[in-house]
Amino acid sequence: MSSSPPSPYASARQARQDLAHRLREMRQDADLTARALAAAAGWHESKTSRIEHGHKAPSDSDIRAWCRACGEEDQIPDLIAAARSASSMYVEWRRRHRAGLRHIQQSGIPLYQATRHFRVYCSNVIPGLLQTPGYAHAMLTAFGAFHGTADGPDDLDSAVSARMERSRVLFEGSRRFAVLIEDSVLYYPIADAEVMAGQLGHLLALMALPSVSLGVIPRTAPRQMWTCEAFNIFDDDRVFVELLSASLTITAPHEVDMYVKGFARLAETAVYGAPARALITAAIGRLT
Structure with a gap:
């Protein structure tokens, strides 16, 4: 039996962790402690820790304050784009329905x-x-x-x-x-x-x-692959997964490949x- 597609949460979780890692490295390169960065940004030290461990998604203003504290203002647009991309990967239906x-x-x-x-x-x-x-x-x-x-x-x-x-x-x-x-x-x-x-x-x-x-x-x-969540593959670039509580967009190449492989197994049946x-x-x- 073939391997199943990866957990539909993996891409979103990895994107958040990658962003957290970039922010932590920026602070370390600036030779700032978590406490010093928090003081410069005007928030509690625990918030810095939550952001660096991926437990809290930074807002646009958080990223601006972080970059200014580290003297890396030129990184603001790229990091804000990365944060928004990570946020859009996993979106609750209730949030999408607001519009x-x-x-x-x-x-x-x-x-x-x-x-x-x-x-x-x-x-x-x-x-x-x-x-x-x-x-x-x-x-x-x-x-x-x-x-x-x-x-x-x-x-x-x-x-x-x-x-x-x-x-x-x-x-x-x-x-x-x-x-x-x-x-x-x-x-x-x-x-x-x-x-x-x-x-x-x-x-x-x-x-x-x-x-x-x-x-x-x-x-x-005879099944070569079991039933799984509904998904759409757009070219070979992105997968859209429909979960009960949310929609998920997957762009990580190795995960897209897994869904392409899963589709091929299902097609044989x-x-x-x-x-x-x-x-x-x-x-x-x-x-x-």
Whole structure:
């Protein structure tokens, strides 16, 4: 059996530790004790320790004060960028939802437009790229309710529209889409029977596109790799992982490679073409 992808928290944790290490080295190179730096920055010595051990994420103002105390003002822009990158790797859904569901969908459009090779694995729902408006509406409604954002901006319809706009990349440019789903996804009643039938029929239609490879992993297939969290690989540069509580962006090359390897193992278990269509058609038949 192949090794599993790394813990989805590893990249974010490593990025925070790398930033903490850079700040600690800067203080040491400036020949400052933790107490001296704290005094120069105007905070308690314990805060310096928490930042250097990665227990506290430094704010932009913290980094500015740190660099000034060490006489390294030229490092401020780079360190602030590193801190923001580390912070964006692991983002709680509730935090992302503050700007509304529509904003979440729209924020991903530039990345989708820039990507040429998509690899998508979903073990729980139909992937967003392949969703119909009805299925997307049901998903986003449940998603917002679960995360306590149902009382937030009333932008559900515009969020669905933004998701559909994002999906236009399926029909534009010379892109490739390799999508894998567990066949149990075909049976999860995310929406009513009419919406589900439309969604499954949409999958059959998309399979006709020459740019789309849709694989279905049968429940009875011998497993070379177990089910895991849903993830999207954008070219060979970044992985987006959807956790229950947060979204995670992975850019560390060795971790991206692990997800690419995991996707390849899952793809070997899937069926394509006529066998995949038969599984989808059978799921439609169960609805009636």
